[in-house]
Amino acid sequence: MLYFLGFIYIFFYTIPNIILNYLQSKHIKLSLARETVILSPNDWKDAAEYSLEKLRISNISSVIDALMFLLWIGVGLYWLEDASSSWGQSQNIVYLIYVMAFLLVGFIVSLPLGYYTQMVLDKKYGFNKSSFSLYLKDLLKSFVMLMLFGGIIVFFIIEIMQNFSYWWLYGFFLIFAIAILANVLYPTLIAPIFNKFTPLNDDVLSKKIESMMVKVGFKSSGIFVMDASKRDGRLNAYFGGLGRSKRVVLFDTLLQKVSQDGLLAILGHELGHFKHKDILKNITIMGILLFVLFFIAGNIPIYIFDNSNIVPNPGIKIVFLLLIAPIISFWAMPIIGYFSRRAEYGADEYGAMLTSKRCLAEALIRLVNENKSFPCSHPAYIFFYYTHPPLLERLKALDYHMEK
Template identity: 35%
Template structure:
């Protein structure tokens, strides 16, 4: 397949994906006006429901503008030789393939981050501020941005350099070594993300001794779940939205509760949320997701190894001198339909896992406090209570609230 055909294929993939996403967003937006199911009548009163609808509509219109800008920028970059221009810049400074790749992707990431600042800023300080969610200061906003860029440079740059070294040392077998590297990284991050990465952005403190901790420990003991690490994270310094998550496994497992969750829910509801998280662990969902991620990464790297040395991939994005970094861009764009399919499969399984975790909480604790906690969390985040089924199928990793409630009441 020559570069012109590959170029046309890339343009076609980008346009089709954009049109599909836009159509799904439109279908979802049409559902905003629907009456709430009777099971959800107590989530919002009339004023709150109007506010929730306004929030969804505002985000919908903002998303249209953001997505349109993104697709136009990407198509312009491809059509008018943007990647060739960046490639020419880095070749003026070095001929080393690793340094060229680092410079090439560094310029793209930095440029993309700068371009996205106005959109992120508007989302945070206009939309989220208007609806009472934002707690981020302007200083924290930019500090987070800089920290994120530095992390991307260190971790992303290091991984990229090693992958190119593997390619130079082993040729076509580089994907096996790269797969091993990613597997180690995924396991390491799963074990130590909360210890090493989260503290760069948030303060974590052990849950204080008291009735809540006693209730959590009592439940954990009841279901035979060893839990020594219960932490509270200061999520309220960025948003009023609440969350809780489980990370690690073995002796490294820990539960992290957002301080907003503790403020919004009763102790019984917090234990119910925790029971749901324990359900994920007990049903082996964390292990499954870990190995699924590693397996899909291996598949992607294997396919990459079949095409990375094809010079037509580089030329397909307008870069005249074939290289690893240019071929990577072409591969990512061409591989996106496969990524969409694997993403659909993972979302489908994730929704099933959520039902299973809910069932575990219902069986080992109680359904009513989990139902009320889900309602409160949906209310406090002004979430969409009537999403379109097609949008759920394509994008949701969790079942809609009404489906979870019906399952818990079954």
């Protein structure tokens, strides 16, 4: 029965991913032969080539993930089951090591493609500014956080599984609470682990931003500039945190490349998300997805493990949850994407109201030019993967017409 899960994984996750990547690749190649839009001819070509290379990497990643899934259900779970007997006397510690070994293997397997994407491909197209030593430091920090915080969370889940019949329900509440707490702590405790944040040293711009926030009723703990250029050349800005931890974060690359009016338009868009309570809606959607995952993991039919030497202990159940999570997430993406794209249109409308349609449209065009985002995508690819509407559609909604 476990091998049937391999068929489900490949048929409902790997193959659809590869098909969507093929459709997107074909669409980009056909678009290359047409007249350029938004981007200059050179950037149009670079953006297309970058997108095509990312799609090829995605295909390789999909194949590796499928092979790893098959290896886990065919050999890996048996190996962990046998090896766990020599890992200690405490059952819960054995289960913890079992899950952490699974996470460690996944982390190691992801390293080659992750390195190539960041240190080779992104450098080739001028995005990655990180040195090799900084890359290693970030990697080490990510590893420590995975092992430390991941280990603590897994340990508590195991304790819940050992003490409650409806462990999946209590486990869901725990992870959901941790996810909300992470959003609260992210701006002040988590993000500074990787980046430096300094107060915005521009009184005129600060006053304009604060004036916009007052209009919307957004209370912030401060306006900060992030040293994004230390690692990446792309532009961005966001409002991070929940409650009193909310703060405005501007990438230093954004301040360097976008006009003040454009920056205010981008922040107006983000304030639109706050005004429409999109963050709370996203948390609700995330909660529903988590609930589904835990429900499935907590109600695994025992017969799945028939004719195998695997005992469905707490460690196995957590690993099973992690194995099936990509399938559930993939088929939830169209739903998440649909509501997210609608929210983006609403935020654009609100941002344009706070500034102007033209300011926002030109700021969005600037972002696409600097980030070399290819503006044309296949409808199926948009349906599954896009959380933001295609730029041409957003410009149309803003009544902005490209000059020829």
